Amino acid sequence: GESVGLHLPTLSVQEGDNSIINCAYSNSASDYFIWYKQESGKGPQFIIDIRSNMDKRQGQRVTVLLNKTVKHLSLQIAATQPGDSAVYFCAENIGGSQGNLIFGKGTKLSVKP
Amino acid sequence: GAVVSQHPSWVICKSGTSVKIECRSLDFQATTMFWYRQFPKQSLMLMATSNEGSKATYEQGVEKDKFLINHASLTLSTLTVTSAHPEDSSFYICSARVNLGGAAFFGQGTRLTVV
Numbered sequence: 001g002e003s004v005g006l007h008l009p010t011l012s013v014q015e016g017d018n019s020i021i022n023c024a025y026s027n028s029a030s031d032y033f034i035w036y037k038q039e040s041g042k043g044p045q046f047i048i049d050i051r052s053n054m055d056k057r058q059g060q061r062v063t064v065l066l067n068k069t070v071k072h073l074s075l076q077i078a079a080t081q082p083g084d085s086a087v088y089f090c091a092e093n094i095g096g097s098q099g100n101l102i103f104g105k106g107t108k109l110s111v112k113p
Numbered sequence: 114g115a116v117v118s119q120h121p122s123w124v125i126c127k128s129g130t131s132v133k134i135e136c137r138s139l140d141f142q143a144t145t146m147f148w149y150r151q152f153p154k155q156s157l158m159l160m161a162t163s164n165e166g167s168k169a170t171y172e173q174g175v176e177k178d179k180f181l182i183n184h185a186s187l188t189l190s191t192l193t194v195t196s197a198h199p200e201d202s203s204f205y206i207c208s209a210r211v212n213l214g215g216a217a218f219f220g221q222g223t224r225l226t227v228v
Contacts (some may be wrong), residue, residue, distance in 0.1 A: 008154050032214065034216050036218070036219075041204075041222070041224070042221060042222060043119070043206050043208075043219035043220050043221050043222040044157070044206070044208075044219045045219070046216050046218060048218075049216050053187075059138065065215075088158060089157070091217070093214075098157055100147050100162055101147075101208075101217055102158045102159075103156045105155075105156050106155075107158050
């Protein structure tokens, strides 16, 4: 299950199960969203993105859903594998800015074999 | 995706010394690069936006004289931590976007330890 405490929220799933990681974004003017995966000691790695004129986008084993009404973004990972264990961040691009992204707090995904 | 290379991946320095971190876009030109700082188990915090050929834009609370940014070419931005102190120890990450409306790609990060 998902837990929120003093540190990063953690989601623990069994290998082979599907994972759903959620993110609430802050600005209704945001027009572009990205999910990143960050392994320990490394920089964030691009996973999938979605523009605000879409509500769903699929990649390989991953799906991003966007609900602009409630400013919510989710990342679904199918058949989660041990290699998926990492911290996942959502990022939003606020239209009209210099191009910097605003990052969410992150969720740590732990996959149990 | 585009490749951003950051160097060094880790560095240990003595208090009072300065450290330079390089960020290169390897297969594209980046007029804008971004520098982030990340504390353990926390998200990325934007420090500054590096603009090729002009002054960097710093986020509120980030000392520009402490964290010097130079973006001398379309493929290289540098961050110099001047007169480093132990509280500057952190994970520093750079990123660049192929275009302002597209995804940002990140370097490998630099672990700075000031002793």
